[in-house]
Amino acid sequence: MAENNRAVIKLKERFAADIVDIKEFRGEVTVTVKKENIVDICSFLKTALAFNLLTDVTAVDYLGQEPRFMMVYNLYSIPNKDRLRIKAQVSESCCSIDTVYKVWSTAEWLEREVYDLFGITFNSHPDLRRILMTDDWAGHPLRKDYPLQGPDREPYKGRLS
């Protein structure tokens, strides 16, 4: 159960006020936290619980819900061979979160990608530029309100013949 997870026990001790939700699904533990303390939580997980590999940083757009975005950090501990997922809510009106680049340097590019495709900005990120789209691109393609065929184009209606 999620309550017995080694990271969950420690996080509850240290950051009880920041935890919003703890879930377990198919053996994977997800801890949702408030975004204000994300850097402290991440550096605690890295130093005290040996989650030394930041596997992935991404976001999900829950259009129509509040808060709209969810930042997702997939962590892995090479010494303990276990995973943990940290999620942080980001609202559309205040669409920014602190960078975790100082904790794991791999976050630099991964956060750039999130900025590029979702439009979430990262406070004190060293080099926040678009990465996959061109510099002059307008809009953020992975947002749910961004049309699949791109802006200003008719949606594809299938073959006419």
Next chain:
Amino acid sequence: MAQIETMTLNMGPQHPSTHGVLRLVLELDGEIIRKITPHIGYLHRGIEKLSEYRTYHQALPLTDRMDYLAPMSNNLGYVLAVEKLLGIEVPERAQTVRVITAELTRLKSHLVWLACHALDIGAMTVFIYAFREREKVMQLYEKLSGARMTSNYYRVGGLSADVYAGFEKDVQEIIDTFPGFFDTYEGLLTKNTIWLQRTVGNGVISAEDAIDAGITGPALRGSGVDWDLRRDNPYSGYDKYSFKVPVGEKCDTFDRYKVRLIEMREAVNIISQALKALKPGPVLADEPQVCYPPKENVYNSIEGLIHHFKIASEGFPVPEGEIYQSVEAPKGELGFYLVSDGGNKPYRMRVRPPSFVNLSAIEKMAKGAMIADLVAVIGTLDIVLGEIDR
């Protein structure tokens, strides 16, 4: 006093040694690299966005277009992720065939790595030899799935079809002959003075820095980190096979070369164990809600045809939830993060591409080196741009 000026040089996106459309802007002091600014995205096709508009099976062919040198590893990561989300078990024969084909894919991918890496550094013979051997795997791919590269052979719940008659014989031929070919490559390279001068001490990154930079796969093992997902978080029945996980010591390009060569020998070892364990049985799970019906039913009964049509057009609903599933792809940890809202299409599919993260460490590995050494670093990272840009 003499003034020192740095020069900015553009390398790529059309450059033979950047392995695709990678563009690097280099700041040079003479021939010494002071700064590297990579520019990527030339091959961005929006695979993550496209998959949100497709059913789970329709998104499957998108995945083998990411790392097109190792399509079956991509497919494997994706189908395992969907199966985990659904909570279904895959029959043993399908798992074993998946292991055999995934390891053949590793051979195929590593052969391209070796060929291009050696060619970049000037050893043309190895290039020709390695592509000759890769062709054997490609032919097997074609017999198995009908396509040389974009195989799309797996299905959620198992395989698209059982292996063809004579598959075992073809695989046996590969595992009998390949170790000899590896000896040839090693004979051409391992003690070759030019090869040693170009690779020993090149692109050094310590274990701690490599983990911090998120490097995974053979590139991380070359830095001395003993970690392999196939052994440490086994999937698809990898726990049944015994294999060595090679680890480097000096954290340089030569050690990564040795790690990958041993990995190729170990892949042959795993294939031969899996081939012995291959028993007759079903290749698709007994989950009519999810899996396609057998072809005989589709062609001979109206119910079978309707069943096939429903799954092909409508897909299947997937329980609400989110999972992350990763596999040890030839390039490193390939992860799929899937979010389902209970519908028949992924609400969000995130691919964690190993090449993307490995490439982000390029400045750490090549800063202060010569331009020619940068070419060796790109080769040793084993990147593929289809996966980086998605």
